[in-house]
Amino acid sequence: MAALSAIPSPPWPSPNQPSTDLGFINGSEHSDDLSQTLDSLSLRPPLAEEESDSKPNTDADPSAGRPIYLRPSSAPPSELLQLSFNQDFGCFAVGTDRGFRIYNCDPFREIFRRDFGGESVGGGIGVVEMLFRCNILALVGRGPNPLYPPNKVMIWDDHQSRCIGELSFRSEVRSVRLRRDRIIVVLEQKVFVYNFADLKLLHQIETIANPKGLCAVSQTVGSLVLVCPGLQKGQVRIEHYATRRTKFIMAHDSRIACFALSQDGMLLATASTKGTLVRVFNAVDGTLLQEVRRGADRAEIYSLAFSPTAQWLAVSSDKGTIHVFGLKVNAGSPLCDVSQNSSEPSLPPVSSGSSLSFIKGVLPKYFSSEWSVAKYHLPEGSQYIVAFGHGKNTVVILGMDGSFYRCQYDPSSGVEMTQLEFHNFLQDAP
Secondary structure (H helix, E strand, O other), rough: OOOOOOOOOOOOOEEEEEOOOHHOOOOOOOOOOOOOHOOOOOOOHHHHHHHOOOOOOOOOOOOOOOOOOOOOOOOOOOEEEEEEEOOOEEEEEEOOOOOEEEEEEEOEEEEEEEOOOOOOOOOOEEEOOOOOOOOOOOOOOOOEEEEEOOOEEEEOOOOOOOOEEEEEEEOOOOEEEEEEOEEEEEEOOOOEEOOOOOOEEEEEOOOOOOOOOOOOOOOOOOHHHHHHHHOOOOOOEEEOOOOOOOEEEOOOOEEEEEEEOEEEEOOOEEEEEEOEEEEEOOOOOOEEEEEEOOOOOOOEEEEEEEEEOEEEEEEEEEEEEEEEEOOOOOOOOOOOOOOOOOOOOOOOOOOOOOOOHHHEEOOOOHOOOOOEEEEEEEOOOEEEEEEOOOOOEEEEEEEEEEEEEEEEEEOOOHHHHHHHHEEEEEOOOO
16 A cells, blocks of 8 residues: 655654653653663574474564554554553553554653554554563564564564564464563463563463463562463462562462552452452462452453552453452451462451441351442443553553543542543544
């Protein structure tokens, strides 16, 4: 398809230079320019477990030399393939059938986009993993016309507008997680941990079937905690690399549907495919600290998110409702011990605000459950992910229909959240 404009998108501002761009507020602490470290990388010889079944690709980078287009206003809207927040929830990345885009959350605005081609050329990106707010991203191709093979992780340097490294695997890459010192690649039944500086393989883990690519990592400098599914249904595995300890938790009777790790790696929230309860664990010793109830009927949990101080927990599901729960736990106040054979606790603690606490033990535990302190109802029919905003008591909600919501909640009132702003980032002009 002929390009109507060959003007490239504006480059990502250099994180090493002070920026007057208000879109990068609260991001300087983690803005590291890693291009000098990574621009000399080449694809290292793969191990037998990772080696691709296809012949080594000796062709040039498929994006090298290809113009990066701005989408003309008359073109049809891009198809959204993936949504993800960066590590501090200040930005989010969008993978489309033409490339990827980066947005700032507060204030909301598109920072830039990279459209690699049109319908006839292809440029689908199904995984975009940011590294805080710096110029390095991890990309995986997906969609009808992927830019890269779905079994490769491409390390993209946006200063140079090219890939500076790649990792090839035998099967499709489900997800990627980045830290400033590590790259974590998740396959259907394996997790690989690499050193960021030289792409050296440091660890590999076998898991139960994990089609969603579930994985979480802490972001505290110098202390890596990694969570992934275990080898049994309902089990999670926690790797504490600083102490070289592995902890297994039988979190649920059903399969794990979603989990989240606090920034410091101390707390773990999990949900099963039933989607009625969310459990919060001490990630160090595996004790169950708190249990909260999303609802009584089954639901698919799309995302869980801790607030930066781990005071609140947000949950999104296919019921079109966002819940915020108050956390009254810390690493030293267990609700009960969790063993390999643990099942549903008989009764979770009753919320202080429950009018039914006097009949605890008489009626089913549904009536004595801890409920959310705030909620927000969304149009049903789309998938949503949620994170806490940088403003006090705010959440940011992203939908696979292109919707962006920023809402504020009052935990003392327990009423519906207040919508502060709304945008459709697939339709709004850049």
